[in-house]
Amino acid sequence: MALDDVSPPEPVTLTDRAKAAAAWPIRLLATILDVPFRFLQRIFGIGAMPYFFILPNMLFFGTFVVLPLFINFAFSVTGGTNLFLADRPYVGTEQYEFLATCANHFDPATCREDRFWRGIYNTMVFVTFQVSLMVLFSLITALILNRDIRYRGFYRAAFFFPVLLSPVVVALIWKWILLRDGVLNAGLVGMGLERILFFVDPQWSMFWAIFVSIWANMGFYTLILLAGLQAIPPDLYEAAEMDGTKPERVFWRITLPLLWPNMLVVIVLALIKSVQVFDEVFVLTGGGPGTATQFIVQYIYTTGFSSQVQNFGLAAAASVVLGVVLFVLTLLQLAVVRRRDQG
Amino acid sequence: MTDVVTRPTRTLGALLTATRGNGRLHWTDVFTYIYLVLGVALMFGPVVWLVLSSFKTQAGLQEFPPTLLPLGQISVEVEGYDEPLPLFEVTFEDGTVKQMAQVRRVGIMAQMVDPDNPEERIQVSINDREPIREMSIAWENYTKPLETFNFLTYLNNSVIVTAAATLITLLINSMAAYGLAIYEFRGRNAVMLFxxxxxxxxxxxxxxxxxxxxxxxxxxxxxxxxxxPGCATPTGVFLLRQYMLTIPRDLIEAARMDKASEWQIYWRIVLPLSLPAIAVLAIFSVMWRWNDFLWPLIVLNRSEVYTLQIGLNAFQGELNVQWHFVLAMTVVALIPVTVVFAFLQRFITTGIASSGMK
Incomplete structure (x- = not known):
């Protein structure tokens, strides 16, 4: 059979042998799976095969993403502390009303579920500063990396490195620096200043939450902007240089307008991620001091999973609210990406 | 040898004189290099500090202000004492300096003994002595959590989760992508939209x-x-499908002529040709799974099934944080991604830049 010509030749060198040894379980799996797929093809014909190929993925996806999306609503309109839906009494919109009841919506302390509203306000503060500063620094970094500099690959790698680190690692790295006896306080004392207990002060905690998440994620957005900058045709710059245009003017008139579609994509992507802030900050501050850095996702996690009474209904209702916000942002993203790709 | 000496100056000179091409040093050139140097320090500095700290002893970690390198006090065996005694440099009133071992400390006074003359004890104010230190690397920070605590299990669990999840993800995502890229069938657009x-x-x-x-x-x-739950990633399906669309149809038609089954076409033709895209998804998947936090935090409540991230979080959340172990295990958690990064950096960055996904 002609297909056998495609298969690799017999292994010769030692590394080839090692590769072949590592690959044989996968080969075996392929050979085993070939049997049912051949059988299906014989019975249903080629026309039915694409359905069988997409079936496993859709099965997983349906069970763990689509189905939960619907069950979520069921949770949010039932009460009690039972996990199984059959044992949960229907309560209508009670969970949502409980979340929404406030004497004054601008003061979380007057809300029935004040932790939820504090989560919302904290998230709003976090998102505002984190997204704007991150986009700003990503832009500056991308502009600098786009210049004709030596060792550009190294610098690009340096700014990108923290993106790969896990949120727990990121948080622990910074927690170790910011502790009472940490190296930053040693620096402050060394300069003759007072020690600062960063995680006791609400404002400092929020500052470091924002700082650390920018540190960890900035490289990703820098990369997208850098790709956008490199797609700008160089002859535009050459023409500007021949005309003797000032660099500042080149930036405002050429770079920024042409980069703008990519900027919008970056802003929306950063917004979507920022609204869901949890991991780094949870390990760094634990939401504290008090509720100073407790965000929406942490509210959902605590309410549903880590408090004495697991209030699944309330957690589900809060995640429906978060889902609506993310849905709007996603529509915005699709519109922005479509506009960029159509040029 | 001369090359080693001259190269730094040459590059430094080139670094400082790298201008916009017209010979003059524009303010943006100065700004660029200040920004880059500060940026690199800010991005790598904290990680370097973590690694250095992870080799310090528990006592060394409690020092304030901290030392840069892991240092430990030298201890000496003194005749007549069972335990090795810590060594100090004592300055006497007449200005002489002598190395002595400390027997015990009472308040601000310390009882010292000369290692060469163990019979005689001297009272010294603790302000008149300095500990003698040398580089000492606390390997036990790494070995002990793996031996006595559950960290070997956590590490094991993380490896299993990452490997199994990546294999399943690659298999089912590439199958779905193949189905969506190669065939014309009813409902294809609906599935794609979905x-x-x-x-x-x-x-x-x-x-x-x-x-x-x-x-x-x-x-x-x-x-x-x-x-x-995380295996059926739409990201992966989308990424692979876009790549598979570029595979020439003639190849598939030719294989069908040769009576290859559809599975063989997928496995022997389309998959090998999609390897670049599969590699990108594999790297993403390894990163996602190794770093995953919120979902494991919810479904793993017993320490035998903790992954490394969850174990670390539990360990750092204790009342008395054993930082010497936490730091070392953080370094362990950081090693795989750093290795992946060192070897596949270019691959990852182009993958992200072209797909806009992470």
Whole structure:
């Protein structure tokens, strides 16, 4: 059979042998799976095969993403502390009303579920500063990396490195620096200043939450902007240089307008991620001091999973609210990406 | 040898004189290099500090201000004492300096003994002595958590989860992508629309119901609970499908002429040709799984099934944080991604830049 010509030749060198040894379980799996797929093809014909190929993925996806999306609503309109839906009494919109009841919506302390509203306000503060500063620094970094500099690959790698680190690692790295006896306080004392207990002060905690998440994620957005900058045709710059245009003017008139579609994509992507802030900050501050850095996702996690009474209904209702916000942002993203790709 | 000496100056000179090409040093050139140097320090500095700190002894970590390198006090065996005694440099009133070992400390006074003359004890004020130190690397920070605490299990669990999840993800995503890229069939556009539409459903908004599903399937507190739910990534399907669309149809037609089964076409022709895209997805998947936090935090509640991230979080959340162990284990958690990064950096960055996904 002609297909056998495609298969690799017999292994010769030692590394080839090692590769072949590592690959044989996968080969075996392929050979085993070939049997049912051949059988299906014989019975249903080629026309039915694409359905069988997409079936496993859709099965997983349906069970763990689509189905939960619907069950979520069921949770949010039932009460009690039972996990199984059959044992949960229907309560209508009670969970949502409980979340929404406030004497004054601008003061979380007057809300029935004040932790939820504090989560919302904290998230709003976090998102505002984190997204704007991150986009700003990503832009500056991308502009600098786009210049004709030596060792550009190294610098690009340096700014990108923290993106790969896990949120727990990121948080622990910074927690170790910011502790009472940490190296930053040693620096402050060394300069003759007072020690600062960063995680006791609400404002400092929020500052470091924002700082650390920018540190960890900035490289990703820098990369997208850098790709956008490199797609700008160089002859535009050459023409500007021949005309003797000032660099500042080149930036405002050429770079920024042409980069703008990519900027919008970056802003929306950063917004979507920022609204869901949890991991780094949870390990760094634990939401504290008090509720100073407790965000929406942490509210959902605590309410549903880590408090004495697991209030699944309330957690589900809060995640429906978060889902609506993310849905709007996603529509915005699709519109922005479509506009960029159509040029 | 001369090359080694001259090269730094040459590069430094080139670094400082790298201008916009017209010979003059524009303010943006100065700004560029200040920004880059500060940036590199800010990005790598904290990681370097973590690694250096992870080699310090527990006593060394409690020092304030901290030392840069892991230092430990030298101890000496003195005749007549069972335990080795810490060595100090004592300055006497007449200005002589002598190395002495400390027997015990009472308040601000310390009882010292000369190692060469163990019979005689001297009272010294603690302000008149300095500990003598040398580089000492506390390997036990690394070995002890792996031996006595559960960290070897956590590490093991993390490896299992990452490997199994990546294999399943690659298999089912590439199968779906193949189905969507190669065939014309009824409902294909609907499925594609569905994939794109669900690209952005994050786990954060379906925590409770997914937990219910996982519980019903009896997977809570098993590694399957972490492996399975995230496998059907729309990102992966989309990425692979876009790549497979570029494969020439003639190849597939030719294989069908040769009576290859559809599975063989997928496995022997389309998959090998899609290897670049599969490699990108494999790297992403390894990163996602190794770093995963919120979902494992919810479904893994027993320490035998903790992944490294969850174990680390639990360990750092204790009342008396054993930082010497936490730091060392953080370094362990950081090693795989750093290795991946060092070897595949270019691959990852182009993958992200071209797909806009992470």
């Amino acid at each position: 994939v794109i539409g669900t690209l952005m459903i994050p786990i954060t908004i379906i925590l409770v119901p997914t937990y219910l599903v996982v519980t019903q399937l009896g997977m809570v507190n098993t590694l399957w609970a972490v492996i399975i």
